[in-house]
Amino acid sequence: AHQALWWVPVGHEPTVEEALAKLAVLDRLGPGPAAFTLPWFRGDSPWNS
Structure with a gap:
């Protein structure tokens, strides 16, 4: 991976x-x-179900 996001x-x-x-x-x-x-957060995240 070249980029990671996380809650801070x-x-x-x-x-x-x-x-x-x-x-x-x-x-x-x-x-x-x-x-x-970002793609996971926008679409593939279980939080978006």
């Missing part, structure tokens, strides 16, 4: 290390609540 609490500034960890999650498990892609 208000006031928290994500680090580069955190972003790299989210990319690893996406590569290992695919998109889900812990790390996702």
